[in-house]
Amino acid sequence: MLDLKQIRENPQAVQAQLNRRSGDYDLEPILIRDRQQRELEATRSQLQARSNEIGKLIGQKMKAGSDPQGAAILVLKEEGNQIKTQLSELEPREKEYKAEIEGLLLNLPNLPRLSTPDGKNETENVEVRRWGDEYLPKNDNILPHWEIGEKLGILDFERSVKVARSRFVSLLGAGAALERALISFMLDCQTAAGYGEVLPPLLINSETLTGTGQLPKFAEESFRCQDDDLWLTPTAEVPLTNLYREEVLEASQLPIYHCAYTPCFRREAGSYGKDTRGLIRLHQFNKVELVKLVHPETSEAEHETLVRDAEAILQALKLPYRVLELCTGDLGFSAAKCYDLEVWLPSSGTYREISSCSNCWDFQARRASIRFKEAGKKGTQFVHTLNGSGLAVGRTMSAILENYQQPEGTIQIPDVLQPYLKREVLIPESG
């Protein structure tokens, strides 16, 4: 959520930053309602002040022994009643305005950083660096991961459609074990890097989704439980960040680092026909997520180290990748600045997103009211929240099935995973 005060005091500057994003955003309705709300508030609080005064006066008189039915008290009561009538008209109107402003604010995306490159869409993202050219596979005729996976008997898409619907998969035998090995490996790396492991709830409520920005605007992206105010978590960023919702932390508690393995559930509305095969775009996938809550002064540096922590996994697995900085047109709703990691997928000859590392600045903290207090200082400040995948597990699996594919149709297991999987090569499953 943007700062209403900032919008009020500097509407042109805020509007200019919003205009750099894709989509149209208009601050005018907010400014109008805000002005009306404040006018009402001035009147209302004056009436309330008088009403409070009357209450005190009556109290004083009663204590002093006045007759409760006496004229002096009845006059005051009458005035109190009149004020109550006036307030009963003003109060609901002011509440309505406030709710309206809140609703409008909740639908505005974060402001990009000034340094964020301009651009219309993903084609204008900027490559920051590239790693691992020496690990690009040399062999031709690499099968797409879904084909080699089915040949090896470790992926079953067809039967999973029967059990759930399209865009679901079952991992079998060594496939399931490889996924599990990847999860353990990633968690071991990230906990060693200082992220405290969390296994959060996977069903989460609306407030939680509002806190990080998935609601109200993107309700159609998540699965909802019909009989409860609960949704399937679309990414661990949501429960992890909201762990601290409505809290005032001590500055000394910052920074807070968390990592979590969770399944993630996404409806993928509007992506019909895109990535219909394989592990790239499923309704359910596994991910190890990194979340940081930090002091505003350190947030840019923390963002850089977060990206490095995600990259470390790809480097350990020797998977070629590149780092992009997203342009304003491709920036997510809550992000002020974002780096994507893209891993090389040889079957399609492209880099595909495997991690997205965002600095949400104070945007989520304001929505979720996550603040901190500096010892001795008056008031509170909002923390900065950051999140990134470290990494998307299914996409890592597909990258391994392709980059480590051998000409004879087996899969070499990356060195660092061998202790986890207790084998060096994947051969076709017997049954």
Added chain:
RNA sequence: GGAGAGGUGGCCGAGUGGUCGAAAGGCGCAGCACUGGAAAUGCUGUAACGGGGUAACUCGUUCGAGGGUUCGAAUCCCUCCCUCUCCGCCA
């Protein structure tokens, strides 16, 4: 699911209709004193959010959430959420 008890400031915890009580006391935090320095001790200060004001300051809101009664509600009534204890059930 049944019975009971609760939800108050950054934390713990008093407070059951009235000015003096946004709220005792404690912890924490900050300043000062004491000390070579610290600990301990003593004194002082310390809620958040919104409005107005250059500021000093000032008005309002907030005692789980939302309604109601009243001139006046942390305190009474209704609904909901959550926590704890006992019983039942269950992995």
